[in-house]
Amino acid sequence: MLDNPSYIIDTFFAIFAMVLIIFMVPGFAMLEAGLVRTKNVTSVLTVNVMIYAIASLSFMLIGYEYAFGSWDHQDGMSKYAFFLFQMAFVGKVVNIMSGGVSERSRILPLALFTVAVGTFIYPTIVNITWGANFLAGTMFDISDMADLAGSTVIHSTGGWALLAAILIMGSRRGRYKKSGAVQVIPASNIPLVTLGAFLLWIGWFGFNGGSVGSIASKDNADAVALTIMNTNTAGLAGAIVGWLLTYFQYKKFDITMILNGALGGLVAVTAGPDQYDIYTPILIGAIGGALVVFFVPLFDKLKMDDPVGALSVHLVNGIWGTLAVGIFVSDVSVITQLKGIIVVGAIVFPLSFVIIYIINKLFTLRAGDEEQQEGIDYTECGMEAYPEFKRSI
Numbered sequence: 001m002l003d004n005p006s007y008i009i010d011t012f013f014a015i016f017a018m019v020l021i022i023f024m025v026p027g028f029a030m031l032e033a034g035l036v037r038t039k040n041v042t043s044v045l046t047v048n049v050m051i052y053a054i055a056s057l058s059f060m061l062i063g064y065e066y067a068f069g070s071w072d073h074q075d076g077m078s079k080y081a082f083f084l085f086q087m088a089f090v091g092k093v094v095n096i097m098s099g100g101v102s103e104r105s106r107i108l109p110l111a112l113f114t115v116a117v118g119t120f121i122y123p124t125i126v127n128i129t130w131g132a133n134f135l136a137g138t139m140f141d142i143s144d145m146a147d148l149a150g151s152t153v154i155h156s157t158g159g160w161a162l163l164a165a166i167l168i169m170g171s172r173r174g175r176y177k178k179s180g181a182v183q184v185i186p187a188s189n190i191p192l193v194t195l196g197a198f199l200l201w202i203g204w205f206g207f208n209g210g211s212v213g214s215i216a217s218k219d220n221a222d223a224v225a226l227t228i229m230n231t232n233t234a235g236l237a238g239a240i241v242g243w244l245l246t247y248f249q250y251k252k253f254d255i256t257m258i259l260n261g262a263l264g265g266l267v268a269v270t271a272g273p274d275q276y277d278i279y280t281p282i283l284i285g286a287i288g289g290a291l292v293v294f295f296v297p298l299f300d301k302l303k304m305d306d307p308v309g310a311l312s313v314h315l316v317n318g319i320w321g322t323l324a325v326g327i328f329v330s331d332v333s334v335i336t337q338l339k340g341i342i343v344v345g346a347i348v349f350p351l352s353f354v355i356i357y358i359i360n361k362l363f364t365l366r367a368g369d370e371e372q373q374e375g376i377d378y379t380e381c382g383m384e385a386y387p388e389f390k391r392s393i
Helices: 005-022 025-035 038-069 078-101 105-129 152-169 190-212 220-250 255-269 280-301 311-330 332-364 371-375 375-380
Strands: none
Touching: 005 025, 005 078, 005 190, 005 375, 025 078, 025 190, 038 078, 038 105, 038 152, 038 375, 078 105, 078 152, 078 190, 078 311, 105 152, 105 332, 105 375, 152 255, 152 311, 152 332, 190 220, 190 255, 220 255, 220 280, 255 280, 255 311, 311 332, 371 375
């Protein structure tokens, strides 16, 4: 006879979901490594490993207790399993930001910003949404915002930080010509991009499914299964719409846009996959994929250089996905959702801007033009991922 079987089952469930989420670490690494030029692959991989290590340890030592008030705030599962599940999220915020400034960012300043995210920026947002809530009872209380797994709490938070970084750092060397034309910089390894996107997709099942919080009853098991089903559906719809729209516009099938369309759909559904019927995620994911196709070139027109499309996938669809819960779920207010989006943006963007500005002044976050031409791998890491390849740009 098991002693407290629901406690044991939910502890195992949290740890299993955490493992799935950690698959997103190589997911981001492979996606970004495939989208940048060969001369910057090692630095991208180094940054991704560093983010997981530093963000996780920062969250364990400082951020977690700040976010939730204590280590003993729930008793439905092992407190260590709950921590591990929450810890798995924190690095994703920095992954979103680091991917969007690839090919021009130095590693040490990114590491310092990772500490700031793990100890303060992300825990602040968790505190006011899922955690202890120091804004309770004030006009800025957003704890009633529906955001199951973080369309706003995680994805928009990373997107706002990225927006601040791009505004401070500017674009990659040669990305925009004096005429205003965009210099196309092709992805270096499409198989890696595809692998990375699917690792992220698989990780999303733990990301969203685990956020239900329990699987130890029939109702909870159904909720977890529905959540994962709806998550997958939105990704499918986003991929198909990305495929169709890019063909309609360019008469070509762009695999990078198809995959980003899928990721956009996954971000969009993350706020409420447990609350939708099995058909609504098709529409939510389809709109998410369409937003990616529309916003990627729009950000380029605005000279917001984002090599991996993170602003479109994570910030834009984080906002859309949070609003979608208010639109499609009868007992959730769009105004409540919009308030949550605004409060999070009003906290994260200025905080990130100030912290990145200070780090940039002290250490210079952006690699110089000569360093970018040589490649961040050589200047920062002293080794290249593909040393036998001749670099063209």
